[in-house]
Amino acid sequence: MARIGVWEVDLVNQQLFWSKITKEIHNTDDDYIPSLENAIKFYKEGYSRNKITEVVANCIENNIPWDEELQIVTTKGKDIWVRAIGQAEFINDKCVRFYGIFQDINTVKVAQIELNKVNEELNAILDSGTIAIIRTDTNGIITYFNEGAETLLGYKSEELVNKETPAIFHDKEEILKLSKEFSTEYNKEINGFDIFTTIAKENNVHPKKWRCIKKDGSSLIMQVSISAIQDKDNNIIAILGVGVDITKLTEQNNQLANFAQIASHNLRAPVSNLNSLLDLYDTCETTEEKEFTFGKFRTVIAHLSETLNTLIEAIKIKETKQSKIEIKTLYFSEKLKKTEEIISEEISRLNAVITSNFSATDTIKYNESYLESIFINLISNSLKYSSPERPPKIEVTTTINEGKIELKITDNGLGIDLKKHGHKLFGLNQVFHRHKDSKGVGLYIIKNQIESLKGTISCNSEVNKGTTITVTF
Template structure:
């Protein structure tokens, strides 16, 4: 048994519940107790089950007429339309199934038992597994600690042995600190292992720890005794290090069995844990299988049986309302078809590409296409329902009369109509007005179709104007048109074409005789071939031919033809005739004169180059081609004379002319400035051939003027003067060789002087270094110190030998070889300098810092750079302050295109106001120092300036100095 409840809802009324009985229908507005309120979701012909209730919804659109459902109409009388009411009817079917409650309770009970059992088993398994996992983790930690004890004991014994060999106090203190840390960790780990074993109660591990305890105590006491001593120098008799080291092997022999015992215990625990996991997994699987077969399967079978009964009920319900549903769908489909048809008609009119409007009998707008709205500027206006005369009140009576006639059944149309708007705007229209009929064959209104052809009319007017202009232009330019109809064979000549052929204006040429107007020979053959290709292949032509007019006169004309091809066949050939007789006669005369001038122009062996006003080459004779290796085609119209000149000469002469005339002169103007001022210029230049070779020329430049005296271009005539220049060079070379010999002798004298200064100064520091090292060697107490000093002897002697060899090589080379350069590393030069004066650095305790990251290398003379570093660094040490440790900072950087080196010290400093002007003078000293000679800075300055650089200094007495070298 089950009950069925129905609910009707729509958008104009509150929810109304209807209880359907086989014979009576009662309508109950409002809420009815004990009746379910369904969720408002769409369920068309779909059966759903929620808990123990079936929900089925049927949606449709109904037409409610008067007196159809009296009670329903009473509720809607204030809201529905006057004639009929369409509203949405949602029919909900609710089916109550009592036995679903019992199935639900049984399923919940089974689910709770199953969930509780699984939760209990999993909780017990987690507790057991966690306990065993903690034991395994403890075993692994004990193994790590025991292994760590072995390593720490080895570090302690090794630290003791290293400590016995240390002589310096600082290193000994550091070693004691490390040893103390190892001992502390070793004691902590030992205590942890003892406590951990007490909780386990392993007797074997206890016995092993009892055996190891004496060695542990003895080691702790020995190390603590060592840590308590602070004087490590006399530790050999009292520290008992050897005894502690001897215990090492015995301690390690006992600690290894302890580690193995821990590993054995860990493996046993892991085996137990593995067995436990297998047992728990097997129990859970068996429990799940039993639940599945004894609980889930029976419940599923019962649910399947009840579902089958439910499906039978569903089918019964669907059959009960299927017929009603079908009728509702028919009504809905019919209304949808009507609405769709109306929508299509509306879209057809609105989206039509032409201007169309539909009016009723009162000339009110029913529909209008978008093009209509655009043509009449109505896109932003709401016109549907409004009268045409309301929107356009200025429509004259003629149009109103046409509208009335069409409403009576007439049809009016025109292809062209001129309409003038009130604002004076003129519009051309093509239009069609006709009535439209209802389904009862009655006139429902009119359709107006219009097309704005204003643009077309304006283009036709413009075309006519252009044709008139072209006709007048053809008369002036003597250009005539012609046309041949290849199908009919008819030929048409314009008036100008007839005049060119000297025939009457009404002359009608024939296809077979028109060719006779072309002069026999080349002209006739040329036009015949051109016409043949145009007809057969569709190729247009443009040729110059000679005509023989009807009066027997010779006349040149330009014939242009264009074929019109259809499906590969020429149907029409048309074109123009241009009378070019005067142009052709002048051209022939000019060509003849040009040939004569060219012959004269190219005979001369002299280079003749002509240019236009802006310098572009217009003439390039054979003499220029022979001298410069360029062809005329490479130069004419493409290059200027600058390409054959040395840029340096052009720039230099441009500066001279700029100073002479008081304005900036450059580029091509350098060659023609005198010519522009009605002068010609004769000057020696260097020409550059195409292959890059150079030769001297004597160039004469003049201007080319027209008959009015206006400059049209320039002409340059050049002759090769290589022989004259060579003779002049021989005289100059003889003179220069004498000057070179004099300079060579002077340079050799200066070289000898520099060599003497460099030798005395650069050898002084290595020799002084050797003397100092010799004193250290005599005072050395151990063989190790002597060996170390002996190695420094070898380094200094090596640098000394290198310096001597280099100086000998310098004196044997020419003067310019002393300035030979190479890429040098600042870092390497500084390292070499430190090795040379290592004894001075050690003796003074100087701290040398450098930063060459901004400029790591420089291209320079290696001898000079060695000397510069040696002088500046040794001076910084030599003139150090007694109040502080000498600090020297050397830095390099790039400034513009130069490399800059700065050397800064914190030494005695110099009074720049008193001594600044003579700082780099020869034999100038500013401090009382036994080794001060006044040569180092002088030689440094000479060497830097010899390489084109400079050196400067800034200093403050008592604070230090900074020397800046610009390479």
């Protein structure tokens, strides 16, 4: 129960009276004798003290009553909210006394402040540009579409509310697929928007990734939680969907999912070369042979850290702005030599012959790690898919075509049936020959690297005759 006290100021005799409850609210002793000056000082410094001073003066001078909610500081130093009500008594146009009620409203006021804070936070969420909140009736018709939904999906609230269902911005193929899955899961036929109503009626909060189509035709991936709004009798009266845009997060997760495969591929050549050198080192009999082999170790190990940098660049291609990709003058002949050093043991094992002709141009302004990745991946592929019927021959040349530099790498290997596999040649995890080290990652990596710098890559191949890969810079 709220504590309510009374008070009175006798201006004729300059006395202030507080009732027992008023003293309890101030947390003073029963024998405490207040004065007008001390009473004012109980009010919290700042707004509350300034306000009570103002209304008391206005009451005495102009006979204007007051009713204010203010803060005081008790004798124990505790801030509490009170309701102070006062009015004056005038005789012969002169104020002789003023009196009123003093009420402890701290519990109610604090709860009200907290409620207002929650409401402000809720309104901030409802109006957030990053969170979509959509409510429908039980038939699926949209009844609420917040600013966040407008921002993410491109529709205005007035275009959809009381007119459309969420089907307007959901991917139709995805809805059809999920209709079949949900029909099996719930053992009944579920079509279209019934997916959402079924989830809600089953009393499940169902977070799921959905592909949504924006008004401009572009798409985004949203994580949406769907739940039911119920009345006091637990009847479903509406369905609520809360969603956030996770498009970038999904892309990042996909990149991370491919990280192990890409790492395995790009590091395989130098690591394999190290293993071959270890085997060779074990067979060395003289000190000179061991020193020569150890020198090759240094060369391969020095290239490993650069290969790791290439890997990191490949992972970040789509996230990195071109302005941040370092461009400098490079020499094709130097990059070919470096590649031959990295995979020297594989070249030797297969008796491969690599020739080059950079007479058209030996220089290019390009990103160094990308160019090294192109060389190591394409030449490694030529060795990996060489024909068992003949020693590998690889020719590396440059040409100028319509003002653009072209790098061509031609081999006499197994070749690829382009009519059968051409459309997926540069896809991730695409393998076209049976080989224990085939992962289908290399061409995917360099295609992304090349295209990030506005270049192209193409292939001309014939089964059992060989392949030419052309990179246009």
